[in-house]
Amino acid sequence: MARAPRPNDASSDRPLSRRVAALGALWPFLRPYRGMAVLALIALVITAGVSLVLPLAVRRVVDEFGGATHLLDQYFAAALGIVALLALGTALRYYLVTRLGERVVADIRKAVHDRVIGLSPELHERLMTGEILSRITTDTTLILSVIGSSVSLALRNALIFAGGMTMLLVTSAKLTGLVLLIVPAAIVPVMLLGRRLRRLSRENQDWIAASSGAASETLLAAQTVQAFTAEGSVRRRFADLTERSFEAALARITVRAVMTAIVIFLVFAGVVGVLWVGARDVAADRMTIGQLVQFVIYAILVAGAAGALTEIWGEVQRAAGATERLVELLGLTDTVTDPPQPLPVPSLAASEIRFEGVTFRYPTRPDRNALERVDLTVRPGETVALVGPSGGGKTTVMQLLLRFRDPQEGRVTIGGVDLRQMSREALRRQIALVPQDPVIFADTARANILFGRPDATDAEVEAAARAAAAHDFLMRLPDGYDSFLGERGVMLSGGQKQRIAIARAILRDAPLLLLDEATSALDAESERAVQDAVESLSGTRTMIIIAHRLATVKRADRIIVLDQGRVVAEGTHETLVAEGGLYARLARLQFAEGMTATAAE
Incomplete structure (x- = not known):
């Protein structure tokens, strides 16, 4: 079997993120919780400050403790207080940033869902359900990891790195100069490999989305798959997509592992070299043992912070890609929108529905008119049936009436008001739909x-x-x-x-009832009961019915015959049969039993 193609959706058409500035799109979701973020930042600064104080205490113990028990008690009592403050600050920071992350991600998920659920069918046709679900779940999980953990740890390690470097300089300018030579060596691989890591992270997420889309599609059609014994091909396709996702993830993991190994080796090799120089200074009485111990601890803190920042940088880059994918959904431009100042919707119980010179083409078939210059009037309380061959435009009429789509030419009106001047929600409140x-x-x-x-x-x-x-x-x-x-x-x-x-x-x-082949799956007895119910509703509301069954068509006040997007005939059942033409031919083909019963009468 051929390998699965690269995911060909909206996500693979956009440029890759070149910087983590994409995370700035999260600010509107963070803004309402600024107070929580400030408190978390304060707790973070406290814990970082406490971590930077500890080496000073160690130096004093090493250099000044001469066996005095009271000093020993004081130092360890102070150490216990510092540890308690560190524990409290860390717990508070964890609680605040984790709560902030969960709250923001919940808001993002709701915003994406609310946006997608209101999009017109045209956009839903371009986006697979599995792709959308992948963005709502997998991508938001990455963002949760960053907001609820990575950003906090990044800031903490950045403070420790900056504070540690400052204290290294205070402790020994000579050794600090040697340490500074290590920093460029650690930054260069991050910069060189970071761009490749971003690309691989985005590619990994796209393959995961493609895999989710395939799984969603086949699981929803499991009976059809089994009926056509297509389990083997479906399994191979899903396995191939999953393997491509794994390969992309493996490439990302490999690059990140290499980057981490290079950085850690360079940093700690440099630290070892610096310590060797420091040990020789202690031997020559140019430093005290306490100073060297203090320098060693700060060097370890700085090296650990640099390594942690390297790890976190990879997570932040993945989250930047995930943010782009989510923002793309939130920023989709819909082809059907409400006007800034919508007009009131006239009552469908007392208003005519009119199609005036309506021409419509589906975006996927721009060279073919689904409706062509259609003129149609439905009076209030009237029951109108739409009949004709498949692809004649019957369902398109309902799509335009519900304003799932807008015509390219002409207009659809209710009481003389164009549907495009109304709120879609207000319009649809007056409509009830039974889909096929x-x-x-x-x-x-x-x-x-x-x-x-x-x-x-x-x-x-x-x-x-x-x-x-x-x-x-x-x-x-x-x-x-x-x-x-x-x-x-x-x-x-x-x-x-x-x-x-x-x-x-x-x-x-509702005053308008739309029935799209509503009785096609009913047995004869149930169909009769439903038809009686529908007939009892006629006259009390307007009904537009797409139907192929003669019994339903015969009871309509008027029948509209559509063929290749045009209205080719109009009238009652009897008049259309008498005229011959397409309707009479359809009646003979599709409603032979009904025609026989009519002739017998």
């Missing part, structure tokens, strides 16, 4: 129906379920309406899912 593929959430049957109107009573839920012919089968479930339906309603048949979706739409009690 019903969506069932991993919750109870009651919660799924209540999704249409969360404040409805149990009696209203039951009435909607009865109207949708769902009550009887729901009562046969183990816990009735409170039975858990499983992920995507796996415990239900296709017809049962559709009846719950219809009950949800009926409960919404």
Whole structure:
């Protein structure tokens, strides 16, 4: 099998981060918690200061202690107080920065989810669900690591490094000069290998996202995969993506390990050399033993801080890449937006819906019109059926009416007001939708129906379920309406899912009801019950129905025939059959049983 291609999504099209300044995009999420960050910084400064005081105490013990017990007691009592302060400051710092990290990451996750859930279908078509989930989970985990740990440790080690270097200079300018020669040697590999590490970190994250996307796609279609005995190819594809992710991670780990080894060797080799010079100075009485011990401790602190900063730098770079990926989602420009000052939505119970010269092309098929110069009027309280061959534009009409998309030419209006001048939320509050593929959430049957109107009573839920012919089968479930339906309603048949979706739409009690093949998965008896329910609603609200079944089409006030994006015929069932043409041909092909029954009558 061919190797998996490099992830080809939005994440792989953007330039790689050249600096950690990308983390600046986190500031809007940190700003509300400035007080917590300041307290954490204070605790951090205290603990770093205490760490820098300890070598001074050691020097005094070595140089001044001459066997006096009272001095011994004083020194160790002071040491105990310093340790207690260090423990308290460290615990406080840990609590504050960890809480800050968890709070900020929670806000980021909510912001990304809130942004993505409101995007138009066009953008969802370009982003795989697994890719989005990877950013919300894996990328935010990296940011949590940085905010809740790495940044804090980086600042602490930076303070220790700076303070330690200062105290080294105070202790021995000669030895400090030798130490300073080590610093460039440690910085050079960090600068040279850092850019490659950033690129490998981003590549690793992209492969993880691709692997997550593939897993999400195949797990959601597990039955189809098994039915076509495609488990082998699916497993190979996922294994290949996972291996590519591992290879990218291995390359990143290797570069980071090499960088760490080089830095640590250079730093500690330099320290050993400096100590050798210092030992010779002690032997020549140019330094005291206490000074040398103090210098050694500060040198160890500085070397440890430099090594820690090298480790942390890699984590910060990974988080910078993760931040870019998240900010990219937050900064997506949607093709469908609300106007700055939206107009009120006219009541759909008393307003006409009009398509005026509407032309629409899907971005993935820019050379083909899904709708072409369509003129269409739906009067309030009218039941209109849209019929025609697949790809004729029926679903596109509903997509434009829900303002999931906007036409390239013409306009869609309600009561004379263009949909683009309205708030999408206010518009959709007046619409109830039954999609062809019903969506069932991993919750109870009651919660799924209540999704249409969360404040409805149990009696209203039951009435909607009865109207949708769902009550009887729901009562046969183990816990009735409170039975858990499983992920995507796996415990239900296709017809049962559709009846719950219809009950949800009926409960919404909106003035416009959109039915997209709402009875396609129902048996004859259930279909009859649902059709009776739909018929009882006609006249009290406007209904637009996409249907292929004759029984539903015959009951519509008006039938619109769409073919290749154009309205080719319009009228009642009887008039369209009498005219011949596309509708009569479709009726003969798709509704032969219904036509026979009509002829018999």
